[in-house]
Amino acid sequence: MKQLALDIGLATGPTLSSFYAGPNEAALQHLRLWAGEGSSQNTRSPVPTYLWGEAGSGKTHLLKAVCEALHEQGASVGWMDATVANPPDFDERWAAVVMDEVHLYNTAQQASAFNWFVNAINPATGGQRWVLAAGDLPPADLPLRDDLRSRMGWGHVFQLQLLDETARRAVLRQEADARGVFLGDEVMDFMLKRFSRDLGSLMQLLDQLDAFALRTQRAITIPLLKAMLESE
Numbered sequence: 001m002k003q004l005a006l007d008i009g010l011a012t013g014p015t016l017s018s019f020y021a022g023p024n025e026a027a028l029q030h031l032r033l034w035a036g037e038g039s040s041q042n043t044r045s046p047v048p049t050y051l052w053g054e055a056g057s058g059k060t061h062l063l064k065a066v067c068e069a070l071h072e073q074g075a076s077v078g079w080m081d082a083t084v085a086n087p088p089d090f091d092e093r094w095a096a097v098v099m100d101e102v103h104l105y106n107t108a109q110q111a112s113a114f115n116w117f118v119n120a121i122n123p124a125t126g127g128q129r130w131v132l133a134a135g136d137l138p139p140a141d142l143p144l145r146d147d148l149r150s151r152m153g154w155g156h157v158f159q160l161q162l163l164d165e166t167a168r169r170a171v172l173r174q175e176a177d178a179r180g181v182f183l184g185d186e187v188m189d190f191m192l193k194r195f196s197r198d199l200g201s202l203m204q205l206l207d208q209l210d211a212f213a214l215r216t217q218r219a220i221t222i223p224l225l226k227a228m229l230e231s232e
Helices: 022-035 059-072 107-120 146-152 165-179 185-194 199-216 222-231
Strands: 049-052 076-080 094-099 130-135 156-159
Touching: 022 049, 022 059, 022 156, 049 059, 059 076, 059 094, 059 130, 076 107, 094 107, 107 130, 107 146, 130 146, 165 185, 165 199, 185 199, 185 222, 199 222
Parallel strands: 049 130, 049 156, 076 094, 094 130
Antiparallel strands: none
């Protein structure tokens, strides 16, 4: 199995095929089935899907990957996260609505999210639109208005688990190989011991290190990593 879980620093953007599933295989396969190429909107179930887990477990990666898969099929998608101050009105042309960081939504965002949710599954607006959402907490614990919180837990719910150290090493190794750079064991040990083990943070660090190595025309080593940090 060769998938990466990268939330940050990807040149090409997150994809389902670049997600290192590890203990999250069931969630990945569910999203692939729904958003995979060759799927037809007419055969897709409108039952919503909610992903939850700690920061760094890959939620945003998966949501953005689903959006990318749908865009490649020519579909439009409604997107909202906690940074969207003025969410747009529901658009009947959307094939799906995707909502990230729902645990952080303010009152106005919750109102928009509820409106999106209701319209997405309303037969009068065409129905059969998928609702995909994610947050740090299980549905029952979300600090949301009651009608929105209950809808988050109505359909498929998957808890995403953080990868263990062996899996994180595999992700780092594969991402370095994909970039065409050599990441020695000693550099990897240094990264895992001295920095956040959150996978997204590690990928951001690798992205910065790769860019610094290209700028300085030097191989990736511990001295180079220290030099990069000192230059910031």
